[in-house]
Amino acid sequence: MLLVYTHKISPRLNYVFKHICTRILGVKVGFTTKIEAFIAHDSLKMSYTKQQLGNEFFIKSHEILFEQGLSDIDINIHQWENTKCFFSLGEKSAIPFDIFSASFYLLSRYEEYLPHVKDEYGRFTAKESLAFKEGFLKQPVVDIWAYKFRDALQKQFPEFKFPKRTYKIKPVIDVPSAYNYKLKGIMRTFGGALKDFSRLRLKSLYTRFTVLLGFRHDPFDTFKYLINRQKTSQFKFLFFFLIGDYSTYDKGINPNKKKFVSLIKHVGDYCKIGLKISYFALDNDTLLKKEKKRIEEILNTNLEASRQSFSKLNLPETYRNLIALEIKEDYTMGYVNHIGFRAGSCTSFLFYDLDYEVQTPLKITPYHFMDHALLKHKSLLDKKKVLNEMISEIKEVDGEFVPVFHNYTFGDEKQWKGFKELFNLILESPNEV
Known part of the structure; x- marks a missing residue:
């Protein structure tokens, strides 16, 4: 000691x-x-x-x-x-x-x-x-x-032996909407098709109907790929599903849809599941309780981890709300558009409430990069370079790398080309000396 x-x-x-x-x-x-x-x-x-x-x-x-x-x-x-x-x-x-x-x-x-x-x-x-x-x-x-x-x-104290810790990864998969076209309901489907037509997005219109008619895979439905990658990784992926009500900011799937509930349970058989808290539940106790109850009924277990929609934090209120509901861990501490260490650390830490001058039981796991932050780097080579530099920094201190990807990142949309390769680079990083 x-x-x-x-x-x-x-x-x-x-x-x-x-x-x-x-x-x-x-x-x-x-x-x-x-x-x-x-x-x-x-x-x-x-x-x-x-x-x-x-x-x-x-x-x-x-x-x-x-x-x-x-x-x-x-x-x-x-x-x-x-x-x-x-x-x-x-x-x-x-x-x-x-x-x-x-x-x-x-x-x-x-x-x-x-x-x-x-x-x-x-x-x-x-x-x-x-x-x-x-x-x-x-x-x-x-x-x-x-x-x-x-x-x-x-x-x-040369005779003292410090314990050694090892570099780890904790991949986070953010799911604001499990599907792009499926399970959206008649009104939203009709409205989306109308918007595609009015803006002459004929390719999107074509894709929408081929998906709905079952001739094509929904581009956001990448869960089979992710589960297969989980099976080959020693580190558990953590999925955050949005199950809040439809709003200006959150346009997910209705949590009452049986196929959506089945999907969450299926993913939960292989990976850890957390709650992506909707934008308006951030400062609304009633909504937050409602969403927590929903996910717990789906998972049939107590909710342990959360992530805020749009990575929005209002300190200290956001964290106090989580503590009040006995949520143990949060994954919102990071920047959407910048790679780096928002709290200066790649080690999880407990939230300290500066107003009350007290250490709380809420564990903060900061994330260090989000897929969107890599879009500013045009070539795949540049993206890999940035990612390798980040991995190298964390390996130097035997820390834990927490990257955030979205389910749609692994689809076939042009801007996400090469991101499967980047994801694999992270998954392989603990095996490299």
């Missing part, structure tokens, strides 16, 4: 030390404010306070972990070897930056509580983030800092 001496054991300090030491490095951590207990400890130990006690492993503390609420924090970014960091310290500190305070700032999403410009869907965008502005969005800096901390501790 790593024992940390500090002048005050705060909820923030307890939270971030446990993430870095236990979740990332696999080492238990304890705290003391008593010098005698610190001196008596005969294994890993360090002081995290304002002044060094003697010659012990010491990191000078920044004030953020001992504050409450939000304050106007002055952040200056510095280069640190192969990465960047902030909250620089004096020469006596074993590490030149307070990585714990910097990690807390990123993991708690401190900046998302501060005034910022939202996009048309009311989302916090990558361009508003410190990581994007300062050029470290594409690095899992929290994990990189943790490994630098581990290396510094190892020099001080």
